[in-house]
Amino acid sequence: MFGTPIPATGPTGLPRTLYVPVGAAMAAVMLALSLSPLTDAFVARLLLFYLGTTLAYGLMPYVRRGDIPLVAAWVVLLAELAPCVAGQLISPVKVTADVLGVLMAAGPIYVARLRQIQQGDVRPGGRRASENG
Numbered sequence: 001m002f003g004t005p006i007p008a009t010g011p012t013g014l015p016r017t018l019y020v021p022v023g024a025a026m027a028a029v030m031l032a033l034s035l036s037p038l039t040d041a042f043v044a045r046l047l048l049f050y051l052g053t054t055l056a057y058g059l060m061p062y063v064r065r066g067d068i069p070l071v072a073a074w075v076v077l078l079a080e081l082a083p084c085v086a087g088q089l090i091s092p093v094k095v096t097a098d099v100l101g102v103l104m105a106a107g108p109i110y111v112a113r114l115r116q117i118q119q120g121d122v123r124p125g126g127r128r129a130s131e132n133g
Helices: 016-035 042-059 067-085 092-118
Strands: none
Touching: 016 042, 016 067, 042 067, 042 092, 067 092
């Protein structure tokens, strides 16, 4: 029971050629939803950015773990600066909800990597060293 290997399934997620268009579409939908009145409440915005970030990690498993929060930060920035064009001020509550949503989705991935490093799972020369030679 303890030594039984778990059968690996095939690759999941989108083909890599669709990462950019799907990512751009997701960012546009996230931006549109964040600017709509549906997400004026703190919890609604937090869940929107949590679900969007989680969906991005699930659909694009081969993207580096730091790239998804980086793009999410740009979406947060656009979501907060877009109302400024209409003369509204940036809302600290909305910014906090957006950032917490992204951190709640990305945080466990970084904690898992920290645990791998603590267990000695490090590769000398970088992960992509074999691709250069």
